[in-house]
Amino acid sequence: MNKNDLSQPTFITVPRAAMLCGVSRNTMFQWVRQGRLKAYQTPGRTNLIRPSDLVAFMRENGMYVPPDLATLGDQESKIEAQYAMADVPEGTLKALVVDDESAIRSIVTRTLKEVCPVYEAATGYEALHLLTMHADIRIVLLDLRMPGQHGLQTLKEIRTFRPDVQVAIVTGYDAEIPAEVRAYTPSVRIVKKPFDVNALRQMVQEMKAGLAAAP
Template identity: 30%
Template sequence: MSIACLFSGLYCEADEIASIVLDRTGARSVSDREVVARAASLSGMDEDRIAKAFFAGTSIFNRFSHEKERSVSWLRLAAAEILAEGGPMVMHGFSAQLPPESVSHVLRTCIIAGLQHRVDVAEKAGVTQAEAKRHIHKGDEDRAEWTEEIRGSKDPWDTSLYDLVIPVDKTGVADAAEQILTQLANPAVKPTASSERAVQDFLLAARVETFLGSNGHHVEVHAKNQAVTIIIHKNVLMLERLERELKELAEKVEGVKSVETKVGPDFHKSDIYRKVDFEVPSKVLLVDDEREFVQTLSERLLLRDMGSAVAYDGESALDIVSNDDPEVIVLDLKMPGIDGIEVLRRIKENRPEVQVIILTGHGSEEDRDVCMKLGAFAYLHKPVDIETLSETIKKANEAR
């Protein structure tokens, strides 16, 4: 049987439709949760961090860590492994966008409805109209960014992306399910030798992509009949050396017979290719109200391949900690508003795993004792030698 991939907006009754299709076909249900769990198992990354790839926006540290790109790569590998296991299945949710167009026995279905219908469905579930509209707006934003990431289209409801588009507010749930069942029986979406090979190509490309990602590289990877093509989208000064390194790594992946590298259409833009060094901290938050000092410090850490973001007051720092994932924080004590000791106290109460280094020009021995009792990793005085600070940050990251 073909594979049904159901992608939908919030409150479009997609779960009800999927349930009918599953009951009628006896197919395997593949949810986002299953794909995320497998991706986490394959990668060793935390499930919550991988699941963030589905949602709009990226970490302020992402340009250094490439965590979102790595998460997407592992999600691709998880989906590819599931497809390669064969058998009838219904893949529903964000994961429904992952199978490539070359796999022709996938029925790509979009389930959508007008805003009022979606609000009505939400209200029946006990959600207020105002809350429903907020959820729908955010959900559509998430789906737009995800679809652009995976399919290259900024419009998640672009009809050219799907074999079947169902306006459930006009068809109803039962008829929507019938339409899917009818199309699943269409010979055009039946498995063929060619489409089964495409699944194996998808699997091999995903294996190569995750292997390269684990070695610090973020590139686009395709495969056809065990021939791998690597596309470099960001400018790099020593292109030949990068191509050689990518080829040598890709050739180590089992099943790869040949490797070709290309530059993508955006290669000559100003965005610079940056390899991730997993031995060096990439999520350092610098908190200091002396703007020139902290910006210069950030630049000096970048020269040592450490990725950092900057906050100029305690309140901003706490907002970043609550919404993002800094690994190490370098924190000043004397700041307007919430001072460093209170910031440290709140961080250690809510995110004890985050390591905090105090860097101050005005602290006393009493301040030092208070900070160390609250759980600070180290207490340093300005001016600090950059090598001393760098080594302290590395040790704090290792401790974390």
């Protein structure tokens, strides 16, 4: 892998961070364990580092920061501003749209914002991090086919550590829906592409109403 190839994912793995810092994986894992470098752990025990945290760490320790990494860190800081949702009262039910296609995320987010505040994630790893950090995310629309962690694995992890979340799988074809996903129905809904935005909005309204009525 090219050291400067940093277009994706949004998070950086510990081995990749070690390569960028020019140290061994063991050294990087030690820095994480010591708390010198902040990392987030998914329910699957994968350690992930935010680009902005890695950039700050490298600068503090006099390391060379590749321009692409610095740019990625700046982009991540802008995304963090979205995550804050400072104008939304704490505890307000929120939804999460998980899709690697930005155009799809944009359409779905615009539609769902009429129902509730919405977070976005481009990868399964990012989605799991957001679900770990924000207990008020109660509805997830999850694309099945994504680079990195497949939607099915993300679904399994959500079901393990956030059983309170309602999930809708978004997919293009019935044939690509694994039997393991179908086993979760009807608790997990299935949305087929291309979807009707009005039907999508209605579905999320029903999910929200169901959560509000739950004891």
